[in-house]
Amino acid sequence: MLAKRIIPCLDVTDGRVVKGVNFVELKDAGDPVEIARRYNEAGADELTFLDITASSDNRDLILHIIEAVASEVFIPLTVGGGVRAVADVQRLLNAGADKVSINTSAVTNPQLVKDAADRYGSQCIVVAIDAKRVNDHWEVFTHGGRRATGLDAVEWAKKMETLGAGELLLTSMDRDGTKSGFDLALTRAISDAVSIPIIASGGVGNLQHLVDGVREGHADAVLAASIFHFGEYGIDEAKKYMRQHGIEVRL
């Protein structure tokens, strides 16, 4: 049976992992390659890198990181952040990314999603949706949750599927960083509205939240950063917990 996936997310800026990662005996808490290697050994099903480099001078650093990781870590690698054109998608894929995540540019230029999917296949195009509850529905936000778009998140998810997204990375901006669990109603509303897989993100504080994301939120994969980075829980521990709760995982 197909396993639900657990995906650690690494925020990278200027070639370094931003939030220090607390592995035992990790030589360099900011080295993305070493961290990727450790997560791979720990049983991560995929890895996601989010490049939040502000300076355009250092934007190519992510390419070197992906090249290095792809040479020794043989699980799927997703890279997002600053993807604005088909040429950006191409550069990341050539460096060794398996999937490229498009966020703000999907809103400003939806055609990019279609062009990239037509050129490289839907399997490698992830659309990241940052959603926030506004009155009785969820709205898409960009620029790290600062800018409202007026777009309904569920309708937007359907449109992205139509344009060729192969997967959606859904982050609740209300829950992100709160450790209070995924926005389950949002996750379920979008997962049930489309036929492509959904990665739930934003708000994980404990292992029950991962179970809830799959069971109640109908997520196909769960993404988390801090609970893994700071050593609160191991990937293996998370998977065992999910299995105990009747969820199929790769152990």
Added chain:
Amino acid sequence: MAVDIAVIDYGMGNLRSVSKAIEHVAPAMNVVVTADPAVIAAAGRVVFPGQGAAPDCMREIDARGLRSVIVEAAKSKPFLGICMGMQVLFEHSEEGDTDCLGIFPGSVQRFPADAMLDDKGGKLKVPHMGWNNVHQAMPHPLWTGIEEGARFYFVHSYFVQPTSPDLIAGFSHYPFPFTCAVASDNIFAVQFHPEKSQNAGLALLGNFATWNPGEHASACDLSGAACA
């Protein structure tokens, strides 16, 4: 320097990960990503990967003049098809109503929308994306050291239906059983991505790098035992 393994580049997908994974398990081998028919024809082994849509794959194969060298390699040397490189070995794909290479009798079909429910009635997504158990339908040198039911990474919306069950080397469930590996003589082809399937995938690629189909067949002939 002689090319040990040629990874056929026809512009469909991330070939770097395929070549990197093979280099990782077979560091002494010369692995080349190439679109040059002469290099492919001269290589000791051939890997035929591919992602994307069937019509694009067939168009690109022909645009690059690669059809005959692929068909020839599939007859004559250790040949590993991956993902789209497995699907187009069959006669026809439902995806874009595409005629394929026709090396194996059978067709390629989409996961039918009305059948995509799990045992609790929950919706199953298409593409089939993630780690699924692969059941070995026959003993084969490429399964050496890989546990029965080991998980491999998949991402696809279409699957092959071989006319002859004798071809089936492996199957998976989503939710019904579908063929995810086929084998015949010097050809082994898989729907999943060994280059992204961590230890199990690396084991399969390592097995391919040292596989000698002729030797396997003759060993069986000499012993007089049934090879299945």
